[in-house]
Amino acid sequence: MKDSGDSKDQQLMVALRVRPISVAELEEGATLIAHKVDEQMVVLMDPMEDPDDILRAHRSREKSYLFDMAFDFTATQEMVYQATTKSLIEGVISGYNATVFAYGPTGCGKTYTMLGTDHEPGIYVRTLNDLFCAIEETSSDMEYEVSMSYLEIYNEMIRDLLNPALGYLELREDSKGVIQVAGITEVSTINAKEIMQLLMKGNRQRTQEPTAANQTSSRSHAVLQVAVRQRSRVKSVLQEVRQGRLFMIDLAGSERASQTQNRGQRMKEGAHINRSLLALGNCINALSDKNSNKYINYRDSKLTRLLKDSLGGNSRTVMIAHISPASSAFEESRNTLTYAGRAKNIKTRVKQNLLNVSYHIAQYTSIIADLRGEIQRLKCKIDEQGGRDQAHGRLERGDICHIQAKVQLHSEKGERAEMGPLREQLISAFQEQMDVRRHLLELENHAMEVQIDTSRHLLTIAGWEHEKSRRALKWREEQRKESYTKDDSEKDSDTGDDQPDILEPPEVASARESIAALMGEQKKLRKHKLTLEQRCRELRARGRRLEETLPRRIGSEEQREVLSLLCRVHELEVENTEMQSHALLRDGALRHRREALRRLEQHRSLCDEIIQGQRQIIDDYNLAVPQHLEELYEVYLREQEEGSLERATIMDRVASRALQDSSLPKISRAGTLLTPESDPESVKTLSSEAQLLQSSFLPPISTERCPSSSANLSEANHVLKASSGAWQVKSSSVPTPPPILIGSLVTQEVSTGNRWPDGLLCCRWEYQGGHPVVGMQPFQNSPLGT
Numbered sequence: 001m002k003d004s005g006d007s008k009d010q011q012l013m014v015a016l017r018v019r020p021i022s023v024a025e026l027e028e029g030a031t032l033i034a035h036k037v038d039e040q041m042v043v044l045m046d047p048m049e050d051p052d053d054i055l056r057a058h059r060s061r062e063k064s065y066l067f068d069m070a071f072d073f074t075a076t077q078e079m080v081y082q083a084t085t086k087s088l089i090e091g092v093i094s095g096y097n098a099t100v101f102a103y104g105p106t107g108c109g110k111t112y113t114m115l116g117t118d119h120e121p122g123i124y125v126r127t128l129n130d131l132f133c134a135i136e137e138t139s140s141d142m143e144y145e146v147s148m149s150y151l152e153i154y155n156e157m158i159r160d161l162l163n164p165a166l167g168y169l170e171l172r173e174d175s176k177g178v179i180q181v182a183g184i185t186e187v188s189t190i191n192a193k194e195i196m197q198l199l200m201k202g203n204r205q206r207t208q209e210p211t212a213a214n215q216t217s218s219r220s221h222a223v224l225q226v227a228v229r230q231r232s233r234v235k236s237v238l239q240e241v242r243q244g245r246l247f248m249i250d251l252a253g254s255e256r257a258s259q260t261q262n263r264g265q266r267m268k269e270g271a272h273i274n275r276s277l278l279a280l281g282n283c284i285n286a287l288s289d290k291n292s293n294k295y296i297n298y299r300d301s302k303l304t305r306l307l308k309d310s311l312g313g314n315s316r317t318v319m320i321a322h323i324s325p326a327s328s329a330f331e332e333s334r335n336t337l338t339y340a341g342r343a344k345n346i347k348t349r350v351k352q353n354l355l356n357v358s359y360h361i362a363q364y365t366s367i368i369a370d371l372r373g374e375i376q377r378l379k380c381k382i383d384e385q386g387g388r389d390q391a392h393g394r395l396e397r398g399d400i401c402h403i404q405a406k407v408q409l410h411s412e413k414g415e416r417a418e419m420g421p422l423r424e425q426l427i428s429a430f431q432e433q434m435d436v437r438r439h440l441l442e443l444e445n446h447a448m449e450v451q452i453d454t455s456r457h458l459l460t461i462a463g464w465e466h467e468k469s470r471r472a473l474k475w476r477e478e479q480r481k482e483s484y485t486k487d488d489s490e491k492d493s494d495t496g497d498d499q500p501d502i503l504e505p506p507e508v509a510s511a512r513e514s515i516a517a518l519m520g521e522q523k524k525l526r527k528h529k530l531t532l533e534q535r536c537r538e539l540r541a542r543g544r545r546l547e548e549t550l551p552r553r554i555g556s557e558e559q560r561e562v563l564s565l566l567c568r569v570h571e572l573e574v575e576n577t578e579m580q581s582h583a584l585l586r587d588g589a590l591r592h593r594r595e596a597l598r599r600l601e602q603h604r605s606l607c608d609e610i611i612q613g614q615r616q617i618i619d620d621y622n623l624a625v626p627q628h629l630e631e632l633y634e635v636y637l638r639e640q641e642e643g644s645l646e647r648a649t650i651m652d653r654v655a656s657r658a659l660q661d662s663s664l665p666k667i668s669r670a671g672t673l674l675t676p677e678s679d680p681e682s683v684k685t686l687s688s689e690a691q692l693l694q695s696s697f698l699p700p701i702s703t704e705r706c707p708s709s710s711a712n713l714s715e716a717n718h719v720l721k722a723s724s725g726a727w728q729v730k731s732s733s734v735p736t737p738p739p740i741l742i743g744s745l746v747t748q749e750v751s752t753g754n755r756w757p758d759g760l761l762c763c764r765w766e767y768q769g770g771h772p773v774v775g776m777q778p779f780q781n782s783p784l785g786t
């Protein structure tokens with residue numbers, strides 16, 4: 001069971017890159033039909049539509065497509081990397097999964113974006129470089145294990161690009177539903193240079209052939225996977241292990257076979273590539289259909305099985321779609337744009353790969369109880385020792401010779417020298433015992449996940465069995481009704497049809513398969529657990545034996561010292577465990593609150609959408625609205641404009657982040673706690689949110705109608721400055737999107753050099769200590785327009 005503590009819905013981020021037009025395309029006489037309009041929008045013109053065609057005059061030759069970001073030929077590799085992928089790295093290190101995939105027709109620049117060239121390296125190299133830098137920066141406090149694998153899916157078969165001699169490999173789903181490639185070579189290194197060499201070597205193994213569209217066309221989907229395991233260097237009972245996976249995928253071209261004039265082998269490849277891409281398309285369609293509860297069939301192709309987590313599961317995912325700007329590529333570009341546009345609706349549920357809080361806490365409690373028992377026992381032993389010494393003392397008091405002998409004995413160097421290693425042995429036996437316990441703890445968590453998964457699958461099957469019997473009952477009922485209505489002769493001729501077979505849904509079949517695998521896993525875990533328990537018992541016995549030897553080997557004073565020391569080690573371990581378990585509890589409560597808040601926010605935006613939609617209908621049809629509703633709507637608008645809810649949410653976020661930072665103490669290597677103030681990341685987030693909070697308190701101060709002649713932004717700004725305050729805003733006329741959005745909208749207008757058409761309302765906001773922000777809104781809804 002992976003905890004959904006930081007789990008949140010995350011929209012698939014879709015970027016579009018339009019590559020430069022190629023010489024070959026220019027030679028063919030192709031023209032430019034794809035343009036980047038602004039940071040997010042791309043326009044595609046249909047080269048076939050005749051602008052003079054009067055019948056089609058109402059139809060636009062252009063279609064615009066909006067993405068999270070858009071790049072054209074001016075974008076450098078660094079710009080694309082920075083905007084799409086760089087932000088994923090921090091997440092991967094902290095235990096989140098992430099995926100970046102390049103999609104698009106052949107020859108449109110997927111490999112260029114992902115792998116790049118020696119001089120212009122792509123996303124692979126830049127990501128790995130930054131990943132290792134980030135690891136390096138925190139390596140004094142954290143231990144990392146990084147492993148990497150590189151594979152290709154060619155003709156629905158998986159090949160290890162780091163060791164092609166292994167032949168074809170199979171995909172397996174482990175007990176947690178994570179897809180693994182059985183037997184793949186995993187390279188463990190944190191040296192970016194080494195990895196790059198491997199990558200280059202691997203890439204040379206990739207199936208490449210010239211097609212009509214690309215001289216070095218990659219005929220396979222290449223998948224680079226980097227897994228990062230992070231754990232604190234400070235050994236403690238609960239040592240949290242975070243595991244993040246990063247997939248970087250260079251898909252094969254999405255062209256149709258006819259497009260590339262492929263024949264024979266190429267044609268067969270095309271079919272396979274398209275099978276994967278078709279399956280990917282189907283998944284994207286099903287996932288992006290907001291109203292559908294459709295079963296998402298990842299099993300249709302190797303690619304979709306491998307991408308299961310990235311598309312619908314636990315991953316932050318970025319899709320970089322590629323198109324050519326040439327008129328000859330119109331059809332492919334349009335398909336790609338539509339496809340990528342649809343992908344924007346996909347939401348993935350991102351979770352940090354940490355173990356569940358409540359279960360953890362229960363286990364800590366049991367460890368704490370055990371440790372306390374142990375401390376009690378040690379203390380009794382110390383007391384016992386003290387008592388024995390006193391008794392000894394009484395007996396020995398008169399025996400001067402004996403005391404002298406003892407002093408002599410104590411002062412002998414040998415005894416002190418013997419105590420050191422003994423003390424070490426005792427503490428290391430204890431540490432080893434704690435290590436094994438920690439392993440046991442992880443194992444039990446895992447076993448519980450397996451059990452929960454099994455129950456989940458069993459429930460799916462039980463649900464299906466129930467549904468089957470319900471259908472059977474209904475069928476029998478219908479049969480009975482039918483037989484009442486038939487006359488006797490018909491009844492005689494009845495053949496007594498059996499109920500038609502009901503086809504088992506794929507998710508039930510997959511649940512049955514998974515249960516079989518999970519049972520095997522459970523058996524393995526039980527065996528492993530027995531071994532660990534046995535080891536734990538042995539270590540405990542060893543510790544006891546060491547304690548027993550104390551009296552024989554060293555004097556009682558030293559013995560007490562060692563026992564007290566051991567006691568102290570146990571006590572510290574208890575304190576540590578308690579502290580972490582409290583922190584986890586608080587963190588758990590915070591997460592629940594955040595989840596509730598997230599749902600409320602979602603609900604609120606749904607309500608806003610409904611209210612605004614209904615208002616539109618009221619306005620459009622001039623419907624009469626009861627007075628009290630009108631008043632309520634005014635209140636609603638006022639709240640929206642004042643942004644009080646917005647502020648409350650931000651404030652809560654700031655407060656809960658501060659609480660969260662103080663609830664999970666980060667223990668540095670030196671053992672000191674890092675407070676939020678000393679944690680630069682928290683400070684950065686807190687201050688940016690505080691800034692946002694500050695800016696959201698200040699209402700817009702003036703709006704101005706644009707000059708009716710065309711004007712660009714700086715002219716408008718000038719006019720605004722000159723006439724600042726000339727128009728006092730009526731609250732309902734002010735556009736409500738957050739200032740940042742407004743700002744970026746303006747930037748878009750400027751970047752395209754568009755002129756403002758008459759009838760746009762231009763608004764300018766000024767914030768304390770901030771920059772003025774200018775925005776536009778259609779004029780007709782504004783009271784200022786009249």
Ligand SMILES: Nc1ncnc2c1ncn2[C@@H]1O[C@H](COP(=O)(O)OP(=O)(O)OP(=O)(O)O)[C@@H](O)[C@H]1O
Nearest residue numbers: 019020106107108109110111112214217218252253
């Ligand atoms: N943004 C870009 N800037 C400069 N050259 C580019 C760019 N994008 C692609 N190219 C060039 O276009 C050609 C085709 O690109 P690339 O091989 O990356 O396409 P692809 O989509 O991976 O094709 P395939 O699916 O056939 O493998 C290459 O010569 C590449 O260098």
